[in-house]
Each structure stands twice: as C-alpha cells, then as structure tokens.
Amino acid sequence: PASVDAKFKKHGKYFGVATDIKLLKEEKNAAIIAAAFGAVTPENSMKWDSLEPKINAFQWAWPDYLVQWAGNHSQIVRGHTFVWHSQLPDWVKNIKDKAELTTVMKRHINTAMGRYKGKIYAWDVVNEMFKDGNGELRDSVWSKTYGDGFVKIAFETARAADSKAKLYINDFNLDQLNNAKTQKMISKVKEWRAAGIPIDGIGSQAHLKPGQAAGFGAALKGLCAVVPECAITELDIEGAKAEEYATVAKACLDIKNCVGITVWGLRDPDSWRKEKTPLLFGADYKAKPAWNALLNAVQ
Numbered sequence: 523p524a525s526v527d528a529k530f531k532k533h534g535k536y537f538g539v540a541t542d543i544k545l546l547k548e549e550k551n552a553a554i555i556a557a558a559f560g561a562v563t564p565e566n567s568m569k570w571d572s573l574e575p576k577i578n579a580f581q582w583a584w585p586d587y588l589v590q591w592a593g594n595h596s597q598i599v600r601g602h603t604f605v606w607h608s609q610l611p612d613w614v615k616n617i618k619d620k621a622e623l624t625t626v627m628k629r630h631i632n633t634a635m636g637r638y639k640g641k642i643y644a645w646d647v648v649n650e651m652f653k654d655g656n657g658e659l660r661d662s663v664w665s666k667t668y669g670d671g672f673v674k675i676a677f678e679t680a681r682a683a684d685s686k687a688k689l690y691i692n693d694f695n696l697d698q699l700n701n702a703k704t705q706k707m708i709s710k711v712k713e714w715r716a717a718g719i720p721i722d723g724i725g726s727q728a729h730l731k732p733g734q735a736a737g738f739g740a741a742l743k744g745l746c747a748v749v750p751e752c753a754i755t756e757l758d759i760e761g762a763k764a765e766e767y768a769t770v771a772k773a774c775l776d777i778k779n780c781v782g783i784t785v786w787g788l789r790d791p792d793s794w795r796k797e798k799t800p801l802l803f804g805a806d807y808k809a810k811p812a813w814n815a816l817l818n819a820v821q
C-alpha cells in the first residue's frame with residue numbers, strides 16, 4: 523500500500539500503528555508496517571504486567587524486539603504505559619504503604635526509561651486516570667494511595683529519567699468537547715502544568731463509535747490548546763467508515779501541535795474489538811476503503 527506516513531511527514535507529523543513481537547514476526551504484517559507507517563506503539567509488551575510481572579524482575583525480550591525493529595526501519599516509538607489501573611500485577615495493586623508504592627513506581631519508570639533512553643519518542647506516563655461520565659478520579663491503587671498526587675511524582679520521575687522523551691497523559695472518551703471527562707482533562711492539565719508538573723502532551727486514544735468523528739476535531743482542539751503537543755494515540759472506528767477516518771485525520775492535520783496519529787492495530791482480526799472491524803486492513807492484508815480516504819485527505 524502507498525504510505526500514509528509519507529503524506530503525514532510532509533506536514534511534520536507521523537502515522538503509526540500498535541503492534542508487538544508476534545505480529546512483527548509475521549512477514550506480511552511487518553512488510554506493510556515497514557512500508558506504510560512511521561511509528562509503532564507496543565500494544566501490550568511495555569505494560570506493567572508484561573514488563574515487570576514480579577518485583578524488580580523485568581522482561582525485556584518483547585519490547586527490545588519492537589524497539590530494535592523500529593530503529594532498523596527508521597520508525598519512532600511511543601512507549602505505553604506506566605501508571606495505569608489495568609494490566610497491573612497484583613503485587614503492585616496490593617501495596618498498602620505509600621513510601622513503598624513510591625519506590626516501586628519510581629524504580630519501574632526509571633528502569634524502563636533508562637533502558638530505552640534516546641530510543642522512545644514519547645511515553646504515556648499516566649493512562650486512563652479519569653472516570654467516564656463525571657470525570658472524577660478512577661479507583662485504583664494509585665488514587666487510593668495518593669489522590670491525584672501520583673501525577674506529580676510520575677511525571678517528575680519520568681522527566682529526570684529521560685529529559686528528551688515527550689511525556690504524555692493519555693485517555694479515552696475525550697472525543698466530544700462538552701463532556702465531563704474532556705473538560706476535566708483540560709482543566710486538570712492546565713492546573714498541573716501551571717504548577718510546574720512536566721506534562722508535554724495529551725493523548726486522545728480515539729476508540730470511536732460511528733457518528734463520533736463529527737465532534738472529534740473540536741474536542742481535540744480544546745485538548746491541544748493546553749499542552750505543547752498532542753496526539754491521537756489509539757485510533758479505531760467501529761465499521762471503519764472511510765469518511766470518518768478522513769475526518770479524524772483532518773482534525774489532526776488542522777491542529778499545528780497535533781504531532782501524529784497511531785491506529786490501534788493493523789488488521790481487523792488482530793484488533794481488541796475485532797467484531798467491530800474497526801481497522802484499516804482486512805484479514806486478507808488488503809487495505810480497506812478508509813486507507814484511500816486517508817491518502818486523499820492528506821495533501
């Protein structure tokens with residue numbers, strides 16, 4: 523397929539995809555990613571339960587493979603993700619002592635960022651900390667222990683570990699501007715940055731349902747306005763309507779500091795919600811109509 527990334531590059535942006543070692547070792551799959559994308563995010567292999575399943579015993583083989591693959595193919599990497607309530611091992615969830623949890627969080631961030639220093643463009647330092655609906659803090663060992671105080675510790679630790687990596691707060695359901703969660707993200711990030719917390723970017727995951735692409739641009743604009751940069755980090759759209767993909771791509775292209783788009787997987791059968799056929803490639807490795815719509819949407 524023609525490269526959507528090449529077209530994004532003309533605008534100083536990237537077009538990436540989530541993948542992992544198993545898929546990168548499938549030749550046809552890897553060939554498409556090499557030819558048509560410019561960035562990769564590990565879909566699972568840098569999550570806490572995969573990276574540090576037991577205390578201070580890190581599993582590097584899978585993320586190493588992805589980082590090296592990206593380097594070999596001149597692609598950038600988005601690191602995903604540190605402080606998250608999900609895919610978090612029980613040994614972390616069960617920590618009751620604040621000082622111990624802080625030691626564990628700092629070691630995890632320092633170890634991973636240290637190993638890949640200079641090789642990761644951006645890290646999702648905090649993921650999905652707000653509840654849907656009212657935008658309040660999501661229940662987790664993090665919020666239970668610190669309220670929202672973990673944000674400061676996590677971002678300051680990350681900045682010190684790799685001063686060049688862009689540090690992101692990432693979330694889903696930020697797709698409409700007048701929704702409590704979007705508003706909460708905007709106001710809290712503003713407040714945290716004003717207090718000196720080193721947040722460089724907001725990631726809008728963009729797991730969209732049909733119809734949501736319409737208001738997406740306005741929401742993204744609101745988010746991007748309070749940070750140096752922003753990105754669409756996990757795009758997939760139920761049904762993969764061509765016009766909706768084009769609308770979302772244009773939303774990023776229209777915003778100067780939107781640095782790029784990552785789609786959450788290559789082929790439908792490998793999607794986390796495969797029954798919704800939300801991705802750009804089918805089981806036959808052929809590009810779906812939305813791919814051409816993207817090529818046409820980017821001048």
Ligand code: G3I
Nearest residue numbers: 565566569602603608609649650694727729756786793794
């Ligand atoms: O590794 C085990 C394997 O050993 C076991 O045999 C297999 C059996 O089901 O499960 C494997 O783990 C699965 C893992 O993906 C790796 O394939 C988990 O069950 C499964 O729950 C996990 O799903 C991932 C999900 O995050 C977990 O929360 C999806 O692949 C991944 O696409 C999805 O990605 C998230 C983002 O990180 C954050 N935003 C939302 C997005 C979609 O849920």
